[in-house]
Amino acid sequence: MAELDKEYILSLTEQAEAGSPEEQYRAGLLFAFGEGVPVDLVLAHKWLNLAAMNGVAExxxxxxxxxxxxxxxxxxxxQKMAREWCLAH
Incomplete structure:
Protein backbone atom coordinates (compact mmCIF):
# COMPACT_ATOMS: atom_id res chain seq x y z
CA MET A 1 0.00 0.00 0.00
CA ALA A 2 1.29 3.43 -0.90
CA GLU A 3 2.16 5.85 1.86
CA LEU A 4 -0.82 7.97 2.78
CA ASP A 5 -0.84 11.62 1.81
CA LYS A 6 0.30 13.85 4.67
CA GLU A 7 -2.54 16.28 3.99
CA TYR A 8 -5.03 13.42 4.34
CA ILE A 9 -3.46 12.36 7.64
CA LEU A 10 -3.54 15.93 8.94
CA SER A 11 -7.18 16.37 7.87
CA LEU A 12 -8.15 13.04 9.42
CA THR A 13 -6.54 13.81 12.78
CA GLU A 14 -8.02 17.33 12.81
CA GLN A 15 -11.50 15.92 12.20
CA ALA A 16 -10.95 13.27 14.88
CA GLU A 17 -9.82 15.96 17.29
CA ALA A 18 -12.93 17.99 16.40
CA GLY A 19 -15.12 15.07 17.52
CA SER A 20 -16.10 13.14 14.38
CA PRO A 21 -16.71 9.54 15.54
CA GLU A 22 -16.00 8.12 12.08
CA GLU A 23 -12.72 10.01 11.83
CA GLN A 24 -11.80 8.99 15.39
CA TYR A 25 -12.26 5.38 14.26
CA ARG A 26 -10.16 5.94 11.14
CA ALA A 27 -7.47 7.69 13.19
CA GLY A 28 -7.41 4.71 15.56
CA LEU A 29 -6.89 2.33 12.65
CA LEU A 30 -4.26 4.62 11.15
CA PHE A 31 -2.14 4.50 14.31
CA ALA A 32 -2.86 0.81 14.93
CA PHE A 33 -1.55 -0.23 11.52
CA GLY A 34 1.01 2.53 11.05
CA GLU A 35 -0.35 3.66 7.71
CA GLY A 36 1.66 6.77 6.90
CA VAL A 37 2.50 7.27 10.58
CA PRO A 38 4.53 5.29 13.11
CA VAL A 39 2.55 2.55 14.87
CA ASP A 40 1.34 3.95 18.19
CA LEU A 41 -1.01 1.62 20.01
CA VAL A 42 -1.61 4.11 22.83
CA LEU A 43 -2.90 6.74 20.39
CA ALA A 44 -4.78 4.08 18.45
CA HIS A 45 -6.51 2.90 21.64
CA LYS A 46 -7.37 6.49 22.59
CA TRP A 47 -9.07 7.19 19.25
CA LEU A 48 -10.79 3.80 19.12
CA ASN A 49 -12.03 4.28 22.68
CA LEU A 50 -13.51 7.69 21.80
CA ALA A 51 -15.08 6.33 18.62
CA ALA A 52 -16.59 3.45 20.59
CA MET A 53 -18.00 5.87 23.17
CA ASN A 54 -19.51 7.82 20.27
CA GLY A 55 -21.33 4.81 18.86
CA VAL A 56 -18.95 3.23 16.33
CA ALA A 57 -19.49 -0.48 17.02
CA GLU A 58 -16.46 -1.59 14.98
CA GLN A 79 -7.64 5.71 28.78
CA LYS A 80 -6.21 8.76 30.52
CA MET A 81 -5.70 10.48 27.15
CA ALA A 82 -9.31 9.69 26.18
CA ARG A 83 -10.62 11.09 29.49
CA GLU A 84 -8.56 14.24 29.05
CA TRP A 85 -9.92 14.65 25.51
CA CYS A 86 -13.48 14.32 26.84
CA LEU A 87 -12.85 16.93 29.53
CA ALA A 88 -11.40 19.34 26.96
CA HIS A 89 -14.28 18.91 24.54
Missing amino acids: ARESRAEISMDMSPQEIAAA
Whole structure:
Protein backbone atom coordinates (compact mmCIF):
# COMPACT_ATOMS: atom_id res chain seq x y z
CA MET A 1 0.00 0.00 0.00
CA ALA A 2 1.29 3.43 -0.90
CA GLU A 3 2.16 5.85 1.86
CA LEU A 4 -0.82 7.97 2.78
CA ASP A 5 -0.84 11.62 1.81
CA LYS A 6 0.30 13.85 4.67
CA GLU A 7 -2.54 16.28 3.99
CA TYR A 8 -5.03 13.42 4.34
CA ILE A 9 -3.46 12.36 7.64
CA LEU A 10 -3.54 15.93 8.94
CA SER A 11 -7.18 16.37 7.87
CA LEU A 12 -8.15 13.04 9.42
CA THR A 13 -6.54 13.81 12.78
CA GLU A 14 -8.02 17.33 12.81
CA GLN A 15 -11.50 15.92 12.20
CA ALA A 16 -10.95 13.27 14.88
CA GLU A 17 -9.82 15.96 17.29
CA ALA A 18 -12.93 17.99 16.40
CA GLY A 19 -15.12 15.07 17.52
CA SER A 20 -16.10 13.14 14.38
CA PRO A 21 -16.71 9.54 15.54
CA GLU A 22 -16.00 8.12 12.08
CA GLU A 23 -12.72 10.01 11.83
CA GLN A 24 -11.80 8.99 15.39
CA TYR A 25 -12.26 5.38 14.26
CA ARG A 26 -10.16 5.94 11.14
CA ALA A 27 -7.47 7.69 13.19
CA GLY A 28 -7.41 4.71 15.56
CA LEU A 29 -6.89 2.33 12.65
CA LEU A 30 -4.26 4.62 11.15
CA PHE A 31 -2.14 4.50 14.31
CA ALA A 32 -2.86 0.81 14.93
CA PHE A 33 -1.55 -0.23 11.52
CA GLY A 34 1.01 2.53 11.05
CA GLU A 35 -0.35 3.66 7.71
CA GLY A 36 1.66 6.77 6.90
CA VAL A 37 2.50 7.27 10.58
CA PRO A 38 4.53 5.29 13.11
CA VAL A 39 2.55 2.55 14.87
CA ASP A 40 1.34 3.95 18.19
CA LEU A 41 -1.01 1.62 20.01
CA VAL A 42 -1.61 4.11 22.83
CA LEU A 43 -2.90 6.74 20.39
CA ALA A 44 -4.78 4.08 18.45
CA HIS A 45 -6.51 2.90 21.64
CA LYS A 46 -7.37 6.49 22.59
CA TRP A 47 -9.07 7.19 19.25
CA LEU A 48 -10.79 3.80 19.12
CA ASN A 49 -12.03 4.28 22.68
CA LEU A 50 -13.51 7.69 21.80
CA ALA A 51 -15.08 6.33 18.62
CA ALA A 52 -16.59 3.45 20.59
CA MET A 53 -18.00 5.87 23.17
CA ASN A 54 -19.51 7.82 20.27
CA GLY A 55 -21.33 4.81 18.86
CA VAL A 56 -18.95 3.23 16.33
CA ALA A 57 -19.49 -0.48 17.02
CA GLU A 58 -16.46 -1.59 14.98
CA ALA A 59 -14.24 0.54 17.20
CA ARG A 60 -15.04 -1.67 20.19
CA GLU A 61 -13.79 -4.75 18.35
CA SER A 62 -10.66 -3.01 17.08
CA ARG A 63 -9.91 -1.61 20.54
CA ALA A 64 -10.22 -5.09 22.05
CA GLU A 65 -7.88 -6.54 19.43
CA ILE A 66 -5.09 -4.02 19.93
CA SER A 67 -5.48 -4.22 23.71
CA MET A 68 -4.12 -7.77 23.51
CA ASP A 69 -0.79 -6.33 22.32
CA MET A 70 -0.64 -3.60 24.99
CA SER A 71 0.62 -3.58 28.55
CA PRO A 72 -1.72 -2.54 31.38
CA GLN A 73 0.31 0.68 31.68
CA GLU A 74 -0.18 1.47 27.99
CA ILE A 75 -3.92 0.87 28.25
CA ALA A 76 -4.10 3.10 31.33
CA ALA A 77 -2.21 5.85 29.47
CA ALA A 78 -4.60 5.59 26.50
CA GLN A 79 -7.64 5.71 28.78
CA LYS A 80 -6.21 8.76 30.52
CA MET A 81 -5.70 10.48 27.15
CA ALA A 82 -9.31 9.69 26.18
CA ARG A 83 -10.62 11.09 29.49
CA GLU A 84 -8.56 14.24 29.05
CA TRP A 85 -9.92 14.65 25.51
CA CYS A 86 -13.48 14.32 26.84
CA LEU A 87 -12.85 16.93 29.53
CA ALA A 88 -11.40 19.34 26.96
CA HIS A 89 -14.28 18.91 24.54
